[in-house]
Amino acid sequence: MEKFKRTIKYESELNRDFTKEVINSPGGEGILECIQCGTCSGTCPLSIYMDYPPRRIIAMVREGFKDEVLSSKTIWLCASCYSCQVECPQNIKITYIMYALKRMAIKEGKYPKKFQIPVLAKTFYDMVSKNGRQSEARLVMNLWLKTSLLKIFKNSLFGLKLLNKGRLSFKEEKIKDKKTLKKLLKEA
Amino acid sequence: MNDKKYFYYPGCSLKGTGKSYEKSLLAVFKYLEIEMPELPDWNCCGATTYMSIDELASFKMAVRNLSIAEKEDRDIIAPCSACYMVLNKTLHFIKEYPDIREKVCEAVKKANINELYEGKVKVRHPLDILINEVGIDKIKSKIKRTLAGIRVFSYYGCLLTRPFTDFDNPRYPVNLDRIVEATGAETVESALKTKCCGGSLSGTIEEVGLRLSYLILREAKRKGAHLIVTVCPLCQFNLEVYQDRMEKMFKDKLSIPVIYFTQLLGVALGIEEKELGFNHHIIYPEILYQKAAV
Numbered sequence: 001m002e003k004f005k006r007t008i009k010y011e012s013e014l015n016r017d018f019t020k021e022v023i024n025s026p027g028g029e030g031i032l033e034c035i036q037c038g039t040c041s042g043t044c045p046l047s048i049y050m051d052y053p054p055r056r057i058i059a060m061v062r063e064g065f066k067d068e069v070l071s072s073k074t075i076w077l078c079a080s081c082y083s084c085q086v087e088c089p090q091n092i093k094i095t096y097i098m099y100a101l102k103r104m105a106i107k108e109g110k111y112p113k114k115f116q117i118p119v120l121a122k123t124f125y126d127m128v129s130k131n132g133r134q135s136e137a138r139l140v141m142n143l144w145l146k147t148s149l150l151k152i153f154k155n156s157l158f159g160l161k162l163l164n165k166g167r168l169s170f171k172e173e174k175i176k177d178k179k180t181l182k183k184l185l186k187e188a
Numbered sequence: 189m190n191d192k193k194y195f196y197y198p199g200c201s202l203k204g205t206g207k208s209y210e211k212s213l214l215a216v217f218k219y220l221e222i223e224m225p226e227l228p229d230w231n232c233c234g235a236t237t238y239m240s241i242d243e244l245a246s247f248k249m250a251v252r253n254l255s256i257a258e259k260e261d262r263d264i265i266a267p268c269s270a271c272y273m274v275l276n277k278t279l280h281f282i283k284e285y286p287d288i289r290e291k292v293c294e295a296v297k298k299a300n301i302n303e304l305y306e307g308k309v310k311v312r313h314p315l316d317i318l319i320n321e322v323g324i325d326k327i328k329s330k331i332k333r334t335l336a337g338i339r340v341f342s343y344y345g346c347l348l349t350r351p352f353t354d355f356d357n358p359r360y361p362v363n364l365d366r367i368v369e370a371t372g373a374e375t376v377e378s379a380l381k382t383k384c385c386g387g388s389l390s391g392t393i394e395e396v397g398l399r400l401s402y403l404i405l406r407e408a409k410r411k412g413a414h415l416i417v418t419v420c421p422l423c424q425f426n427l428e429v430y431q432d433r434m435e436k437m438f439k440d441k442l443s444i445p446v447i448y449f450t451q452l453l454g455v456a457l458g459i460e461e462k463e464l465g466f467n468h469h470i471i472y473p474e475i476l477y478q479k480a481a482v
Contacts, residue, residue: 120237135200167205
């Protein structure tokens with residue numbers, strides 16, 4: 001017998017606390033003003049690759065589709081180019097909202113675990129919090145060690161080319177006053 | 189010139205993959221007598237990534253730099269578009285959200301960076317300084333070799349013009365074109381001049397990142413540009429070093445030089461070639477020295 005799967009959600013399955021949390025994050029205040037015109041999706045250079053384009057993400061946040069939004073690839077594909085935010089006729093801070101969603105996805109462990117973009121974000125965050133600076137070559141190496149060993153081999157010639165041109169270094173960059181930085185990040 | 193004092197904030201890229209940006213920027217600013225010592229013990233601004241993990245921490249990272257500059261009453265010159273955006277975003281959030289301001293200020297005080305952080309430092313881009321402090325007329329008066337006959341695609345990318353820039357229009361910015369025209373070169377007009385190059389996506393989801401960069405290169409080629417001029421180290425990297433991959437991926441011949449606006453201006457000002465860092469490039473902009481009359 002053919003199996004039928006429900007494709008809509010009942011209201012009781014929606015998470016309104018999630019909506020409130022996004023509204024209360026800096027930049028999320030305006031989300032209820034959205035008129036669903038689609039300018040954000042139209043101007044977004046990545047929307048053709050997204051599981052839900054920006055307009056739908058905003059609509060889903062407003063209705064409380066928490067799991068779908070937080071586990072989407074959309075929020076990570078956002079390259080933070082701010083086109084949507086600048087073009088939005090309702091002045092909604094869409095890029096800030098995407099950032100808020102990324103943070104929630106990390107906090108709740110909902111991000112796609114093998115997806116390179118959130119792994120890069122975490123690797124970058126750890127490196128900069130520890131050393132105060134990022135070391136480009138090490139960052140990329142760490143990312144590939146965690147996600148795709150194949151990429152290390154595939155890119156070895158590419159790396160050599162950059163080394164040759166003096167544009168790549170494996171040196172660990174760090175600031176002198178790491179103690180102050182550590183204190184600054186810990187306080188308040 | 190006025191009596192404003194500046195600090196140069198290189199950010200991580202200008203010390204690494206964007207070395208030729210640093211070299212040419214320092215050479216041009218020295219030539220124009222703009223004093224700009226490096227910000228002491230600066231730290232990473234957090235780029236576009238750090239704030240996707242912890243927003244408050246990202247503001248604190250940025251404020252450490254701003255605080256060091258504030259102590260000496262100098263404004264920051266941030267040549268990387270991501271640094272420029274993040275530092276300005278931090279100033280903006282501190283002004284807009286009192287609870288963020290309070291937390292950040294308290295942490296700055298407790299960490300002994302600045303007794304009282306006021307947020308009065310301005311963050312500026314070298315393009316803004318050239319246009320609004322030096323002025324186009326003065327730049328024109330110093331041109332030693334005209335770049336007439338060279339067609340240049342002025343590529344602004346995202347973060348210089350969006351969302352915090354107060355010196356240009358976010359949709360149709362013109363200031364980079366004005367610098368290009370001051371050198372005698374011709375500008376190529378395009379709606380793609382502020383389209384995203386893909387940012388860090390070229391290092392993560394390569395097929396997606398490279399397509400965005402390719403669209404820009406293809407446009408420049410079709411419009412007959414001899415070279416592309418950028419203001420951002422990540423845009424420069426994406427548009428230049430992946431060209432052979434894009435050629436394979438899209439079966440299209442590209443090989444178009446992508447240089448920094450400070451390099452183009454440096455050539456026109458007659459600054460020695462070796463000071464402008466062309467040796468770090470994979471595609472050497474031969475045309476600059478073929479056509480430019482000495």
